[in-house]
Amino acid sequence: xxxxxxxxxxxxxxxxxxxxxxxxxxxxxxxxxxxxxxxxxxxxxxxxxxxxxxxxxxxxxxxxxxxxxxxxxxxx
Numbered sequence: 480x481x482x483x484x485x486x487x488x489x490x491x492x493x494x495x496x497x498x499x500x501x502x503x504x505x506x507x508x509x510x511x512x513x514x515x516x517x518x519x520x521x522x523x524x525x526x527x528x529x530x531x532x533x534x535x536x537x538x539x540x541x542x543x544x545x546x547x548x549x550x551x552x553x554x555x
Contacts, residue, residue: 484513484533488535520536
């Protein structure tokens with residue numbers, strides 16, 4: 480489920496309601512998954528009027544890529 484959320488947010492930021500609707504899950508179930516993703520800093524949330532929008536925290540993914548590249552043996 481969390482991987483699906485990350486895939487969806489890779490395209491564009493989304494509101495919690497839109498995410499829940501696309502996944503076909505309850506807001507309570509989505510809230511649990513979003514909390515887990517936020518605790519690992521994989522996503523960020525932004526409040527706009529009465530909505531909360533979620534998007535990927537790309538800086539975390541950039542750090543992971545840089546960390547993995549150190550094991551490739553290929554210099555840039």
